[in-house]
Amino acid sequence: MRNDVYAHAPRLPESEAIDPRSLLRVGEGPIDLEIGPGRGWFLVERAEALPERGIIGLEVRRKWATIVDERLRKRGYGERARCFAEDARSALPRLRSSSIALAFVHFPDPWWKKRHAKRLVVTDALVAELARVIAPGGELFIQTDVEHRADAYEATVARAPAFVPWETRARVGDHPYVARSPRERRAIADGLPVQRLRYRRL
Numbered sequence: 563m564r565n566d567v568y569a570h571a572p573r574l575p576e577s578e579a580i581d582p583r584s585l586l587r588v589g590e591g592p593i594d595l596e597i598g599p600g601r602g603w604f605l606v607e608r609a610e611a612l613p614e615r616g617i618i619g620l621e622v623r624r625k626w627a628t629i630v631d632e633r634l635r636k637r638g639y640g641e642r643a644r645c646f647a648e649d650a651r652s653a654l655p656r657l658r659s660s661s662i663a664l665a666f667v668h669f670p671d672p673w674w675k676k677r678h679a680k681r682l683v684v685t686d687a688l689v690a691e692l693a694r695v696i697a698p699g700g701e702l703f704i705q706t707d708v709e710h711r712a713d714a715y716e717a718t719v720a721r722a723p724a725f726v727p728w729e730t731r732a733r734v735g736d737h738p739y740v741a742r743s744p745r746e747r748r749a750i751a752d753g754l755p756v757q758r759l760r761y762r763r764l
């Protein structure tokens with residue numbers, strides 16, 4: 563089976579209470595999280611631009627988690643940026659509370675068929691877990707180029723009392739994160755409007 567090539571994809575420790583700080587060497591620096599980094603260039607660009615921060619990616623596809631984690635290591639960022647082959651829905655409940663400064667979810671949920679609804683990532687359950695793992699004062703950022711998905715994400719986060727819109731409303735024109743995800747770059751190049759939602763963790 564082709565997938566066997568990635569049988570040794572990087573995984574989180576088996577513990578039920580993982581401290582992300584124990585996975586990196588960033589001293590007291592803040593640790594960020596990306597859910598579904600895909601080809602992972604956002605992780606690389608963040609690590610490159612922000613040496614004082616740590617970042618962890620949770621990517622369900624073993625192939626991409628392996629490639630991205632290796633790429634981070636080869637570029638010399640392996641001590642402060644990692645990508646693990648994990649389903650965020652089962653991995654997040656294992657992360658320590660208030661251990662994450664900023665969580666990114668770029669262009670999630672490329673599933674359109676009803677029978678794929680069970681794969682959706684941005685659900686009430688996931689947002690509740692994000693509220694638990696993001697430290698008070700931290701941030702949650704979600705973006706998509708699918709307008710009705712953005713509406714659904716906005717409604718989902720609005721049901722979580724721990725999050726408030728970054729400004730008067732959650733929708734923001736752009737973001738200050740000095741890196742762009744591969745899908746974001748493609749949407750910009752194709753002239754597709756990107757819907758961006760930014761929240762503060764109370």
Ligand SMILES: C[S@@+](CC[C@H](N)C(=O)[O-])C[C@H]1O[C@@H](n2cnc3c(N)ncnc32)[C@H](O)[C@@H]1O
Pocket residue numbers: 597598599600601620621622623626648649650651667668669670671672681683743744745746
């Ligand atoms: C449409 S791609 C976007 C990739 C990247 N975020 C970007 O913006 O270029 C969605 C990514 O989320 C990953 N994904 C989907 N469900 C996931 C889950 N439950 N946990 C972790 N990653 C997931 C997919 O494997 C895929 O890499």
